[in-house]
Amino acid sequence: xxxxxxxxxxxxxxxxxxxxxxxxxxxxxxxxxxxxxxxxxxxxxxxxxxxxxxxxxxxxxxxxxxxxxxxxxxxxxxxxxxxxxxxxxxxxxxxxxxxxxxxxxxxxxxxxxxxxxxxxxxxxxxxxxxxxxxxxxxxxxxxxxxxxxxxxxxxxxxxxxxxxxxxxxxxxxxxxxxxxxxxxxxxxxxxxxxxxxxxxxxxxxxxxxx
Numbered sequence: 001x002x003x004x005x006x007x008x009x010x011x012x013x014x015x016x017x018x019x020x021x022x023x024x025x026x027x028x029x030x031x032x033x034x035x036x037x038x039x040x041x042x043x044x045x046x047x048x049x050x051x052x053x054x055x056x057x058x059x060x061x062x063x064x065x066x067x068x069x070x071x072x073x074x075x076x077x078x079x080x081x082x083x084x085x086x087x088x089x090x091x092x093x094x095x096x097x098x099x100x101x102x103x104x105x106x107x108x109x110x111x112x113x114x115x116x117x118x119x120x121x122x123x124x125x126x127x128x129x130x131x132x133x134x135x136x137x138x139x140x141x142x143x144x145x146x147x148x149x150x151x152x153x154x155x156x157x158x159x160x161x162x163x164x165x166x167x168x169x170x171x172x173x174x175x176x177x178x179x180x181x182x183x184x185x186x187x188x189x190x191x192x193x194x195x196x197x198x199x200x201x202x203x204x205x206x207x208x209x210x
Contacts, residue, residue, distance in 0.1 A: 002073055002124070002139050002156045004194070005098040006113065006205060008037035009121050011048060014059060014094050017121055018050065022057055022165050030060030031135070039207075040200045041095075043072040049137050051091040051128055052168050062091070062128055062137040074127055076142045076157050076176040085138075088127035090167050092159055093139050095122050097185075097205065099194060100152045111190040112151055113205045118184065123164050124156035125176045140176045151187060158183045 009017070011034070015027040030053035033046065041047060043065040050059050065072040066084060079085050097115030104110055116122050128137040144155040159167055160182045167175055188206060193199045 002098050002141060002154075003043065005041045005093075005095045005124075006039050006115075007035070007041055007047065007095050007121075008039060008202065008207075009094065009096055010037070011035050011059060014048065014050075014121060018057060018059070021123075024057060028053070028056065028058045030058035033061040037202075038200055039202055039204045040194055040197055042197045043070050047093065047137070049091045049093055049126060049128060049135075050123065050164075050168065051089060052170075057165075057168055059094075060135075062135040064093075064137055064139075066129070066136050066138050067131055071138055073141050073154075074138045075154075076125070076140045076173075076178075079127065079140060079176070080173040085127055085129070088129045090170055091126045091128040091137055092123040092164060092168065093126045093137065093156075095124060095156075097122070098124075098156060099190060100155075100187075102151060109192070109195065111192060111194045112187045113190040114148065114151070114155075114185050114187040115205075116184065117186050122156075122185075123159045125159055125167055142176070142179055145180055145183060145185075148185070148187065155180065158185075 049062045101109045125140040140157045141154045
């Protein structure tokens with residue numbers, strides 16, 4: 001499951017990273033909109049996604065969560081058989097990490113921030129679809145890596161290596177129904193204030209303000 005994530009990388013930083021990942025000479029913008037660092041991205045937020053646009057990878061805005069019930073996750077194993085996702089196209093959600101919660105012996109919830117070991121942005125597989133002229137997206141999840149099962153049984157399907165290009169070009173269901181592979185991440189405690197969506201500052205994940 002992924003119901004809250006972090007994206008502090010700028011659109012310019014993401015464009016440079018995508019050029020490196022995809023071997024592209026440029027990453028155009030698909031649609032208007034800017035992005036400010038968000039350390040507490042919640043469903044219904046308008047977020048940047050990466051998708052094929054006019055035959056090349058582009059970055060642009062989409063609302064996170066399919067209407068009418070804000071479905072913000074789709075199980076990779078079954079998404080393509082669900083009527084809600086019919087007509088959807090592949091996309092990727094850039095993120096610098098995501099949150100999950102555990103419950104301690106004292107009954108209190110403890111948030112954890114999971115991020116890439118190498119510090120680069122992550123790209124979670126997603127689906128997107130235009131509804132009444134507005135673009136919506138949902139994040140695909142799969143079974144958690146063995147080393148993250150203590151945290152949650154599910155996690156985003158992170159696209160590594162050439163998986164990103166393959167998925168964006170429409171490789172289909174098999175890729176995102178398969179477990180994560182080659183995904184190097186680590187988790188650390190986050191500030192409990194992340195439980196309130198209005199809280200949005202780098203200290204939530206143990207970072208200093210820029």
